[in-house]
Amino acid sequence: MLDTLLHGQEEQSSQLEQDGVEVVRGDLRDPDARARALDGVDEVVNLAAIVGDPACAREPEVSEEVNVNAARALATEAQQAGVRRFVFASTCSNYGRMADPTVPITEDGELAPVSLYARQKVSVEQALLGGEFDGLPVTCLRFATVYGVAPRMRFDLTVNEFTRDLWADRELEVFGEQFWRPYVHVRDAGRGIRTVLEADDGKVVGEVFNVGRSGENYRKLDLVEIIQEKVDRGKVSFVRRDEDPRDYKVSFDKVRERLGYETLMTVPDGIAEVAGALDEGKFEDPWDARYRNIP
Numbered sequence: 096m097l098d099t100l101l102h103g104q105e106e107q108s109s110q111l112e113q114d115g116v117e118v119v120r121g122d123l124r125d126p127d128a129r130a131r132a133l134d135g136v137d138e139v140v141n142l143a144a145i146v147g148d149p150a151c152a153r154e155p156e157v158s159e160e161v162n163v164n165a166a167r168a169l170a171t172e173a174q175q176a177g178v179r180r181f182v183f184a185s186t187c188s189n190y191g192r193m194a195d196p197t198v199p200i201t202e203d204g205e206l207a208p209v210s211l212y213a214r215q216k217v218s219v220e221q222a223l224l225g226g227e228f229d230g231l232p233v234t235c236l237r238f239a240t241v242y243g244v245a246p247r248m249r250f251d252l253t254v255n256e257f258t259r260d261l262w263a264d265r266e267l268e269v270f271g272e273q274f275w276r277p278y279v280h281v282r283d284a285g286r287g288i289r290t291v292l293e294a295d296d297g298k299v300v301g302e303v304f305n306v307g308r309s310g311e312n313y314r315k316l317d318l319v320e321i322i323q324e325k326v327d328r329g330k331v332s333f334v335r336r337d338e339d340p341r342d343y344k345v346s347f348d349k350v351r352e353r354l355g356y357e358t359l360m361t362v363p364d365g366i367a368e369v370a371g372a373l374d375e376g377k378f379e380d381p382w383d384a385r386y387r388n389i390p
């Protein structure tokens with residue numbers, strides 16, 4: 096694993112090493128670090144990135160270097176190394192603002208990214224699938240928005256953030272409450288990658304898959320309702336804001352039909368899991384900066 100531990104994930108990487116994972120603490124932008132990470136490897140999964148619209152908008156040059164230039168350099172070197180598989184972590188954010196968000200969009204649907212982050216992901220996808228890295232056995236996975244309890248907990252992801260705030264009896268400000276978005280549990284996201292790595296080449300090489308479940312598209316309004324039912328606390332105020340106009344409902348039929356992939360968790364399961372972990376006091380201070388990607 097190559098990771099610069101941007102968010103101070105020392106504890107998690109030490110645990111991975113104890114579990115037998117070879118961790119290269121380095122920057123994806125550094126050719127030497129990439130060479131060390133690629134040495135002897137036959138499957139590459141590019142997860143490393145500056146993740147999310149706010150983080151990319153904050154440091155546009157760095158995000159371009161990491162999310163586009165370094166991702167492309169990695170693909171070139173993986174191609175030269177003759178790897179068996181190259182999986183690129185992309186995002187359903189690529190669908191942006193759909194003309195008709197009530198009809199779930201498939202992998203062939205129009206991409207309408209509304210942020211720098213999504214434009215960067217779209218540009219790498221297009222390079223990977225457009226034949227620029229001839230012979231590289233590529234699969235692009237467009238993940239739904241992730242939620243759930245993870246070794247490096249994230250409280251800046253919608254489901255987790257809303258659950259934390261209402262659980263703590265705070266007032267939650269919600270904008271764009273009518274907008275649709277798909278969600279996937281972090282372990283199901285991981286299982287999606289494994290499914291692709293284990294599938295026959297013919298089913299996955301040169302393909303894009305949305306990773307999630309068709310029944311798991313929600314409006315923020317729905318999330319709030321489910322959480323309040325669960326924790327019975329907190330106040331919600333709906334506000335108007337122009338930023339983040341993403342509105343997309345996604346179909347996950349292809350990954351299910353072609354690869355037999357089914358998610359195991361639903362958003363209500365994830366909400367119960369996060370609320371349970373908060374009840375147990377698993378996080379000393381759930382508002383601590385280590386649980387989010389931007390300060």
Ligand SMILES: NC(=O)c1ccc[n+]([C@@H]2O[C@H](COP(=O)([O-])OP(=O)(O)OC[C@H]3O[C@@H](n4cnc5c(N)ncnc54)[C@H](O)[C@@H]3O)[C@@H](O)[C@H]2O)c1
Pocket residue numbers: 097098099100101102104121122123124141142143144145146147161184185186187237238239240241242252388
């Ligand atoms: N979280 C989501 O909802 C979501 C949804 C769709 C797609 N994705 C994609 O999945 C992947 C993983 O996202 P995540 O949510 O786990 O985010 P994350 O921020 O937790 O993970 C990204 C990792 O990349 C590392 N990293 C950042 N810059 C680096 C660099 N220059 N060199 C080496 N490592 C670097 C970070 O330290 C971090 O461990 C990303 O590619 C993201 O775009 C995430």
